[in-house]
Amino acid sequence: MADERIPAAAQAETTVLGADEIVLNMGPQHPSTHGVLRVKLRLDGEKVIGSECVIGYLHRGVEKIAEHRSYQQFAPYVDRMDYVAAVSNGLGYCEAVEKLLGAEAPPRARVIRTILTELQRIASHLFWLGTHALDIGALTPLFYCLREREEILKIFEKFCGARLTTHAFRIGGLQYEAYDELEHDVERFCTPFDKRVDEYESLLTGNRIWVGRTKGIGVLTAKEAIDYGASGPVLRGSGVKWDIRKAMPYAAYDQYKFEIPTGTNGDTFDRYMVRMEEMRQSRLICLQAIENIPSGPIMGKVGKVLKPPPGEVYHAIEAPKGELGYYIVSDGTTQPYRVRIRPPSLINLEAFDKMIRGHLVADVVAIIGTLDIVLGEVDR
Amino acid sequence: MALDNDLVKRYTEKFGPAILEAWTDRKQAILVVGRELLAEIALYSRDVEKFDWLSDLTAVDWPKREKRFDVVLNMYSFAKNERLRIKAHAAADERVPSVQGIWTTANWMEREVFDMFGIIFEGHPGLKRILLPDEWQGHPLRKDYDILTQDTAWVRENLGIESGQ
Amino acid sequence: MLMNVIHFVISIWVPLVCALIIVAVLPLVAGYIVLMERKVMADMQARLGPMRVGPHGLLQPIADALKLLIKEDIIPEEADKLLFWIAPLISVTAAMLAMSALAIGPWFQIAELNVGLLFIVGISALGIFGIVLGGWSSNSHYSLLGALRSAAQLVSYETAAGLAIVGALLLAGTLSTREITGAQNAYGWWFIFVAPVGFFIYLVASIAETNRAPFDLPEAESELVAGYMTEYSGFRWALYFLAEYTNMVVVASIATTLFLGGWLRPFAGTPAFNFLDGFPSLLMLLVGGYCFYRAPKQPVKVQSMFMVAVGLLLIVAAIVLALPLVPAVNNMLPGLKPGLHGAFWFLLKVGLYIYLFMWLRFTFPRYRFDQLMRLGWQFLIPLSIVNVMGIGLALAVHRQWGWSAWITFPITTVLTLLVAGFLGWEEEKQEDKHPFVGGTEEKLKDA
Numbered sequence: 001m002a003d004e005r006i007p008a009a010a011q012a013e014t015t016v017l018g019a020d021e022i023v024l025n026m027g028p029q030h031p032s033t034h035g036v037l038r039v040k041l042r043l044d045g046e047k048v049i050g051s052e053c054v055i056g057y058l059h060r061g062v063e064k065i066a067e068h069r070s071y072q073q074f075a076p077y078v079d080r081m082d083y084v085a086a087v088s089n090g091l092g093y094c095e096a097v098e099k100l101l102g103a104e105a106p107p108r109a110r111v112i113r114t115i116l117t118e119l120q121r122i123a124s125h126l127f128w129l130g131t132h133a134l135d136i137g138a139l140t141p142l143f144y145c146l147r148e149r150e151e152i153l154k155i156f157e158k159f160c161g162a163r164l165t166t167h168a169f170r171i172g173g174l175q176y177e178a179y180d181e182l183e184h185d186v187e188r189f190c191t192p193f194d195k196r197v198d199e200y201e202s203l204l205t206g207n208r209i210w211v212g213r214t215k216g217i218g219v220l221t222a223k224e225a226i227d228y229g230a231s232g233p234v235l236r237g238s239g240v241k242w243d244i245r246k247a248m249p250y251a252a253y254d255q256y257k258f259e260i261p262t263g264t265n266g267d268t269f270d271r272y273m274v275r276m277e278e279m280r281q282s283r284l285i286c287l288q289a290i291e292n293i294p295s296g297p298i299m300g301k302v303g304k305v306l307k308p309p310p311g312e313v314y315h316a317i318e319a320p321k322g323e324l325g326y327y328i329v330s331d332g333t334t335q336p337y338r339v340r341i342r343p344p345s346l347i348n349l350e351a352f353d354k355m356i357r358g359h360l361v362a363d364v365v366a367i368i369g370t371l372d373i374v375l376g377e378v379d380r
Numbered sequence: 381m382a383l384d385n386d387l388v389k390r391y392t393e394k395f396g397p398a399i400l401e402a403w404t405d406r407k408q409a410i411l412v413v414g415r416e417l418l419a420e421i422a423l424y425s426r427d428v429e430k431f432d433w434l435s436d437l438t439a440v441d442w443p444k445r446e447k448r449f450d451v452v453l454n455m456y457s458f459a460k461n462e463r464l465r466i467k468a469h470a471a472a473d474e475r476v477p478s479v480q481g482i483w484t485t486a487n488w489m490e491r492e493v494f495d496m497f498g499i500i501f502e503g504h505p506g507l508k509r510i511l512l513p514d515e516w517q518g519h520p521l522r523k524d525y526d527i528l529t530q531d532t533a534w535v536r537e538n539l540g541i542e543s544g545q
Numbered sequence: 546m547l548m549n550v551i552h553f554v555i556s557i558w559v560p561l562v563c564a565l566i567i568v569a570v571l572p573l574v575a576g577y578i579v580l581m582e583r584k585v586m587a588d589m590q591a592r593l594g595p596m597r598v599g600p601h602g603l604l605q606p607i608a609d610a611l612k613l614l615i616k617e618d619i620i621p622e623e624a625d626k627l628l629f630w631i632a633p634l635i636s637v638t639a640a641m642l643a644m645s646a647l648a649i650g651p652w653f654q655i656a657e658l659n660v661g662l663l664f665i666v667g668i669s670a671l672g673i674f675g676i677v678l679g680g681w682s683s684n685s686h687y688s689l690l691g692a693l694r695s696a697a698q699l700v701s702y703e704t705a706a707g708l709a710i711v712g713a714l715l716l717a718g719t720l721s722t723r724e725i726t727g728a729q730n731a732y733g734w735w736f737i738f739v740a741p742v743g744f745f746i747y748l749v750a751s752i753a754e755t756n757r758a759p760f761d762l763p764e765a766e767s768e769l770v771a772g773y774m775t776e777y778s779g780f781r782w783a784l785y786f787l788a789e790y791t792n793m794v795v796v797a798s799i800a801t802t803l804f805l806g807g808w809l810r811p812f813a814g815t816p817a818f819n820f821l822d823g824f825p826s827l828l829m830l831l832v833g834g835y836c837f838y839r840a841p842k843q844p845v846k847v848q849s850m851f852m853v854a855v856g857l858l859l860i861v862a863a864i865v866l867a868l869p870l871v872p873a874v875n876n877m878l879p880g881l882k883p884g885l886h887g888a889f890w891f892l893l894k895v896g897l898y899i900y901l902f903m904w905l906r907f908t909f910p911r912y913r914f915d916q917l918m919r920l921g922w923q924f925l926i927p928l929s930i931v932n933v934m935g936i937g938l939a940l941a942v943h944r945q946w947g948w949s950a951w952i953t954f955p956i957t958t959v960l961t962l963l964v965a966g967f968l969g970w971e972e973e974k975q976e977d978k979h980p981f982v983g984g985t986e987e988k989l990k991d992a
Contacts, residue, residue: 242458
């Protein structure tokens with residue numbers, strides 16, 4: 001008996017089409033879709049010949065809300081989009097508004113922002129690794145990854161009081177001074193972290209079963225990746241060496257030396273290797289940054305009431321998931337006229353249909369996992 | 381401030397009167413183009429000017445203007461490492477050519493613009509709502525859509541609650 | 546008439562007691578194996594596992610059983626009620642019946658069959674019925690698919706397991722479980738050393754037989770089809786679970802009997818190693834001592850008392866195990882030593898084998914179903930056939946032409962390993978071709 005309160009779209013359906021084609025619904029509630037994502041698969045036996053992603057179950061109208069809040073009031077909302085990597089969202093938004101205002105955060109604030117953002121990148125990739133491995137069947141890496149992530153979340157908690165939705169940065173810089181042991185804590189986390197990543201690699205990279213489940217699965221060539229607007233590790237896994245931190249540096253990234261890992265085949269295994277290497281590179285950035293945090297003010301010259309001159313700005317940062325862009329239009333009042341958030345997860349998810357065709361149903365979870373989507377960002 | 385560099389010159393040479401305005405804002409070059417030639421301009425941008433990566437396609441609603449919608453395309457070129465923003469004005473009932481054939485990523489972006497603003501893209505293979513349910517009435521990101529005018533009928537039918545207070 | 550019945554009962558009192566112990570104790574043991582798995586899983590994942598229910602989680606299986614018993618009994622509306630009811634029973638019965646021909650130590654065996662091993666393998670195969678009927682009777686598309694997949698996997702790996710067993714049986718020369726152990730005693734070497742490839746094949750096949758990771762796709766939670774157990778809840782589900790863990794014990798016992806020397810102590814035939822007889826008591830003493838050591842460190846009084854109680858129990862066990870070593874006791878009850886110590890060694894080996902299962906489960910990701918079937922049919926079955934031929938060859942050469950076993954068996958083992966390497970390389974080439982992608986371009990274009 002169908003419950004009228006449940007939207008028709010969310011109920012399970014299996015219809016039979018054609019001679020030997022069935023539509024299988026991986027409903028909004030599923031352990032492996034990492035959120036409320038609905039995937040309608042067209043199957044020929046066990047092979048997927050077509051798919052359709054239905055999204056919008058987590059749509060909260062964030063862009064509409066932005067038009068009725070002041071710039072500072074809107075800042076906590078952006079944390080809730082990619083809730084796994086809230087610090088990056090905050091960084092993008094604050095920098096976009098600073099560009100709109102024509103203000104600049106002081107050097108000390110920029111370096112601390114970089115440190116926290118890189119720690120957040122490591123935390124996001126750790127979470128991705130744990131859940132991706134869990135979906136493919138390796139039960140143990142999840143707990144090791146969460147154990148490391150715990151250290152990072154403790155640092156965030158000491159810094160701004162919150163572990164997940166941090167609202168760590170303010171427009172113009174930072175609100176509170178970094179706590180005394182920040183450098184010590186970051187160093188204590190980063191120093192053994194290399195060996196930890198080696199530990200995860202030893203469990204997975206050389207494992208024949210892991211390689212068999214990820215090599216050749218979900219191939220996206222470089223041309224396709226560019227055409228589909230993929231960004232982040234999805235684009236880099238396909239061989240395109242592009243990272244906004246190097247191409248159009250923001251915060252303090254131009255001061256540090258780091259590599260951009262790329263893959264060759266654009267399959268799940270390459271994206272996995274890219275993200276593992278990115279974790280190591282982020283650790284290097286953190287270690288370089290804490291050696292020399294400049295002293296000085298933490299807040300730039302922005303007034304209490306923000307009224308940017310009319311105009312617009314598009315500012316993009318390299319979030320852990322890809323290019324996170326903010327397109328903000330100001331009409332001169334204290335509230336933005338239009339805030340558009342370019343969600344990397346949504347654009348990466350578009351490539352899912354291309355990647356799944358010809359694979360088996362068991363590969364669906366592997367491919368959703370490798371795209372590293374967070375539904376909060378997809379739906380906003 | 382108005383812009384008149386080589387890039388703008390090449391565009392105006394190729395498309396003439398379709399390039400309506402050009403300026404920079406916060407160090408970003410912006411072109412306003414005519415709606416009808418949007419697809420050709422997009423193709424030219426991708427193939428000749430090498431803007432092969434579409435960052436974002438969205439819209440802004442200026443209800444007081446005659447052509448109330450601004451369809452905004454943010455493009456990026458890997459080769460030149462620069463961004464370009466192209467805007468096209470459209471009235472509420474005008475159709476905008478779809479650029480989905482030029483950058484496949486525009487598929488979902490245009491669906492979202494249709495969903496939120498109601499702009500219809502000509503030539504889009506499957507223009508239907510993406511974030512809201514298919515039967516939703518209204519386009520939320522329009523400026524004349526507020527919490528009291530949201531689709532209370534759908535919410536009442538499907539979720540069984542009274543909304544819009 | 547009555548006298549005949551009484552005589553009959555008296556004559557079979559030993560098997561009867563064994564059977565009662567198995568039926569009564571095995572479910573409890575299976576429950577505690579589940580707890581052991583959760584604790585081992587937690588240990589490998591850097592956490593603690595169940596700690597709340599009973600001291601250190603030791604009452605967790607009781608709590609789980611109680612909860613499952615009092616759950617609502619849900620039967621799908623269109624389900625075939627009789628089959629739905631019978632299916633878990635078939636699985637459990639088959640698993641427990643298989644225990645009947647196994648010898649846990651020289652004094653503990655329900656049925657001394659001279660075709661013991663054949664009986665066990667045949668009965669375990671009957672368990673597959675329980676799975677297929679369960680999937681069918683659930684009247685759910687996904688359950689049926691999962692059940693058929695599971696059955697296909699079991700049947701494929703049953704062949705490889707059977708052939709690996711044949712390899713060891715060639716060495717033993719008999720199907721009776723008791724005599725197989727005797728044969729290993731006579732050889733002086735456990736069969737794992739004589740036929741290591743056979744052991745390896747049996748290990749992999751038995752993991753697939755019991756639907757354990759990395760071969761647990763049919764019942765994994767993150768896959769689309771939740772398997773034949775989807776519609777089962779409450780105690781019916783517990784019966785399936787019980788069947789699975791009993792199967793684990795059965796395959797572990799088979800492996801122990803065939804390859805690991807059954808109830809034999811390491812170096813059973815060598816008097817120089819008689820000091821190993823003290824190992825069982827020593828182990829109990831050490832664990833008991835550790836319990837005493839940890840007792841004062843427990844946070845709660847009840848847990849401290851419990852640790853002390855467990856320690857005392859282990860000390861008593863140590864004393865009981867040490868009793869047969871006293872010559873006076875040994876002369877009075879000569880059967881005590883082989884009985885007790887044999888049971889200890891057998892259970893220790895079974896426990897280690899099951900621990901190996903768990904270790905592998907938490908280390909490896911899951912095989913996809915096509916990869917699983919490819920591994921079974923294109924790698925394990927050819928390898929097990931070659932293994933049987935190799936062992937046969939080694940035995941024949943050894944017995945007919947008198948070549949020393951030290952030469953024939955290592956040679957055939959190396960040859961079998963070479964074949965394994967070749968098969969593995971072939972399989973990798975097959976994987977790279979990935980037959981499911983490409984070749985359907987026409988269909989994909991229009992889709």
